[in-house]
Each structure stands twice: as C-alpha cells, then as structure tokens.
Amino acid sequence: MGKLTIHFKNFFREVKRKRILFLMIMPILVYFFVFAYIPMPGAYIAFVDYSIGKGIFGSPFVGLKNFEFLAKTGDLWRITKNTLLYNLAFLVLCNLFQVAFAIMLSELGSKWFKKISQSVILLPYFISMVIVGFFAYNIFNYDHGFINTLFTTLGFPKHDFYSDQGIWKYIIVFFKIWNQTGYGMIVYLATITGIDAEIYEAAALDGASPMQKIKYLTMPLLKSTIILLFLFGLGGILKGSFDLFFNLIGSNSILYPQTDIIDTFVFRSLVSQFNFSQGAAVGFYQSIFGLILVLTVNAIVKKIEPESALF
Numbered sequence: 001m002g003k004l005t006i007h008f009k010n011f012f013r014e015v016k017r018k019r020i021l022f023l024m025i026m027p028i029l030v031y032f033f034v035f036a037y038i039p040m041p042g043a044y045i046a047f048v049d050y051s052i053g054k055g056i057f058g059s060p061f062v063g064l065k066n067f068e069f070l071a072k073t074g075d076l077w078r079i080t081k082n083t084l085l086y087n088l089a090f091l092v093l094c095n096l097f098q099v100a101f102a103i104m105l106s107e108l109g110s111k112w113f114k115k116i117s118q119s120v121i122l123l124p125y126f127i128s129m130v131i132v133g134f135f136a137y138n139i140f141n142y143d144h145g146f147i148n149t150l151f152t153t154l155g156f157p158k159h160d161f162y163s164d165q166g167i168w169k170y171i172i173v174f175f176k177i178w179n180q181t182g183y184g185m186i187v188y189l190a191t192i193t194g195i196d197a198e199i200y201e202a203a204a205l206d207g208a209s210p211m212q213k214i215k216y217l218t219m220p221l222l223k224s225t226i227i228l229l230f231l232f233g234l235g236g237i238l239k240g241s242f243d244l245f246f247n248l249i250g251s252n253s254i255l256y257p258q259t260d261i262i263d264t265f266v267f268r269s270l271v272s273q274f275n276f277s278q279g280a281a282v283g284f285y286q287s288i289f290g291l292i293l294v295l296t297v298n299a300i301v302k303k304i305e306p307e308s309a310l311f
Contacts, residue, residue: 043287045280066281075265083240083261086169090176090241091233095226097181102188103214118189122182132175133247140171165258172248172259176241184229191225192218227301235294238262238286262286 015022041056046066048059070076101121108114139146140161148158161167195218203213240261249259266282298311
C-alpha cells in the first residue's frame with residue numbers, strides 16, 4: 001500500500017511539473033475515453049437478442065447465435081478471403097506508393113513546385129467516395145462511358161466492365177491507392193524531413209549518388225516508420241473500406257464473387273432485417289481477428305527487430 005501511495009505521489013508530481021504537456025494531450029485522452037472506452041460494454045450486444053425496449057443488458061442472452069448467420073450462409077470464407085486479400089493489397093501497395101512519392105518530393109529542389117505537387121497528390125484524399133463512384137460510372141459505363149466511347153471512336157468493340165468480375169479488383173485497388181497516397185505520404189515526408197541533413201552532406205562528400213543516398217540512407221532510416229504503420233494497418237485488416245466498395249460496386253450482384261467483403265455483405269444482410277445484434281457480432285469478429293493478427297505480427301517483429309515493435 002505504501003509503494004502504491006509513492007507511485008501516485010510521483011505521478012501527480014510529474015503531472016504538476018509537466019502540466020502544459022498533459023494539457024496538450026488532454027483532448028486526445030478525452031476523445032479516446034468518450035468514443036473508444038465508454039462504448040466498450042456495447043460489444044455485449046453481439047451475444048444477446050437485442051431489443052431497443054429492453055436495452056443492452058435487459059435483452060436475453062443467446063451466446064454465439066448471432067455469429068451463426070455468417071457461417072450458415074456459406075459465404076464466410078469468401079467474404080473473409082476477399083476482405084483479407086484486398087486489405088493486404090491496400091496495405092502493401094499504398095505504403096509502397098506513399099514511400100515512393102515521399103522520397104520523390106523530398107528530392108525536389110524547387111520549393112513552390114514541391115508544394116504544388118504535394119497539394120495535387122493530397123487532394124484525392126478529400127474527395128468523397130460518392131464522387132469517386134460517380135467518376136467510375138462515367139468512365140466504365142457500357143453505353144456512354146468514356147472508355148467505351150473511345151473504343152467506339154477508334155473502331156474497337158465495347159467492353160461491359162460491369163459484367164467483368166476479374167477487372168474490378170484492379171480498379172478498386174487503383175482507386176484506393178489514388179485516394180490514400182497523398183495522406184499517408186505526409187507521415188513519411190515528415191520522417192524524411194526530420195533526418196539530419198549532415199548525414200546527406202557527408203554522403204555527398206564521399207561521392208554518393210542520389211540513388212545511393214536513397215538506398216543506403218533514406219530507406220534504412222524509414223524502416224521503423226514503415227514497420228510501425230504496417231502494424232497499425234494490420235489492426236484493421238478485416239475491416240473493409242465500405243464506402244469505396246459500396247459506391248463502386250453498389251448492388252451489382254454479378255461482381256459479388258470478386259468484390260464482396262464483410263462490410264458490404266453485412267450491410268446487405270442487415271439492411272432488410274435491421275438486426276443490431278448480428279451487426280455487432282460481425283464487428284466483434286473483425287476486432288478479435290485484427291487483435292490476434294497484430295499481437296502475432298508484433299511478437300514476430302519483436303524477435304527479429306525489438307526496436308521496431310509496438311510494445
């Protein structure tokens with residue numbers, strides 16, 4: 001009990017000594033407390049037959065019954081596989097493009113051109129996926145789409161993109177990269193900016209070329225940031241980009257085998273039933289899967305390179 005008292009005294013002494021810093025992080029702490037920790041008991045909805053009138057804890061407990069609808073449909077493996085593969089492609093390719101663009105921008109000499117380029121690359125992040133879906137429809141539409149109009153003008157036959165399952169996985173990945181590259185690039189660009197310029201000056205004096213600087217200096221110094229962001233991304237590996245998929249694919253059932261993910265499948269399953277419990281069950285399934293994956297990968301990273309691990 002005495003040691004606990006000492007720890008509390010030390011804590012409050014530290015808070016008093018660095019009160020400005022603690023005040024700066026207070027909004028973040030309040031945000032996570034209100035939106036992340038207070039709603040946690042709501043996960044119990046996944047295990048009850050939820051009724052608005054009875055409330056969360058007044059509704060009858062049904063165990064794992066709410067998880068059965070995913071397994072009974074026979075689509076669990078398909079939508080889980082699609083979600084995993086899409087998110088892995090997003091995670092790897094988006095990080096690859098973000099690093100590449102961050103390095104290219106850092107190598108630009110003209111400040112005004114660098115600022116313009118950064119703004120242009122960042123702009124797609126602020127465009128609504130509803131607008132993206134509108135763009136895609138006007139590009140790939142069979143009757144009046146830009147590509148089919150071009151094909152007709154050049155004398156080629158039209159292609160029905162909205163009946164071609166195979167091509168949409170590439171279209172979806174392209175739009176995801178286009179949307180996310182600018183925002184993620186900022187983190188890597190900030191890391192590169194924080195690297196001591198004297199390191200590059202010393203390398204230049206030793207006769208290192210720009211490509212050698214990137215290969216032997218920039219990339220190794222970015223490694224910790226890449227691993228950290230990769231681990232963060234793994235936490236949501238089973239949470240699909242619902243807005244992207246829904247606005248690009250909509251209710252086109254022909255494309256479901258290749259483009260259906262957990263979020264869109266659950267949306268269609270629940271929109272007619274209005275079942276909160278089944279929706280909560282899927283969210284719980286996604287969260288537990290992501291937690292196990294992050295813990296596993298973090299343990300592997302910790303053994304290989306402890307300094308890059310999350311904890």
